Amino acid sequence: MSLDQQVVHLKHREGSEGGTRYIAVASGKGGVGKTLLSVNLGKCISDTGKKVLIVDADLGLSNVHLMLGITPRRNLTHFFFGEATFEDILVRVSENLHFISSGSGILELAKLPKDQVLSLIRRLQELAEGGYEVVIFDTPPGIHEDTIAVVSAVDRPIILTTPEPTAVADAYALIKVVNREAGTESFSLVVNKVEGEVEGRKVYESIRLLTDRFTRAKVEFLGSIRYRKNLIRRIIDQDPYDRVFTSDVYNILSKMDLGVSPKRRSFWDTLIGRLFGR
């Protein structure tokens, strides 16, 4: 076991009291590695013995299941139309790692009436609080109301970018909008597809220059993930756990605060409050 792995195991043992911990991974731009990071975070945390649920919050176009090579026969759409129970749509990747899929390209879900969305969220809450120590939200790219709601409901959202200037600009824009619209002040930044830590830190510094100057947001650097040439091949083979990628994820996890902080409002109340303006 690497040092980072040991730290993560220890931290998880310490932070195992008092409810469910929520993690959200978001980005301004698509294709930066959110799903891959969510899946790897889920794997690493569940390997410490915790029960982890990944929620594919990308209602429009989900792909967690593609990466894991599991195609659930039923998804949220079936649940909505009464053709499946919540238990039916839960996918057990391993004993400690489960996920809920929204199905692929189901755009009508995003347009459902509010009371149905609310009842879905309450069911998710029951599920999360009933059986999981960590819940990871993989969000769709861009700045939508739903994403802002999820991102602002966690203690310290993870904003993911790559060194590409367009991705950096979009990451900054996302932080700025979430800070302004939802008042969220603490953010974590992860830079993916870097050559090394130096490049990641440079990207972080360039974003911090802007956030310090033009926003009230405080952005901390959680670390970077190296670019891996053969990752696409692995994903095609549906084995998304690259050794170097995983070791970078452990490094990131070792710097995360893994305890559950006593927040004023619960994750779910904040989420619903933001979605429905209460």
Ligand SMILES: Nc1ncnc2c1ncn2[C@@H]1O[C@H](COP(=O)(O)OP(=O)(O)O)[C@@H](O)[C@H]1O
């Ligand atoms: N560190 C990395 N090295 C090489 N390729 C990567 C890396 N991270 C992500 N990718 C590639 O980027 C693609 C998009 O990743 P994905 O997680 O689907 O992004 P998102 O969910 O943000 O749209 C993946 O198919 C993968 O091939």
Ligand SMILES: [Mg+2]
């Ligand atoms: Mg994705």
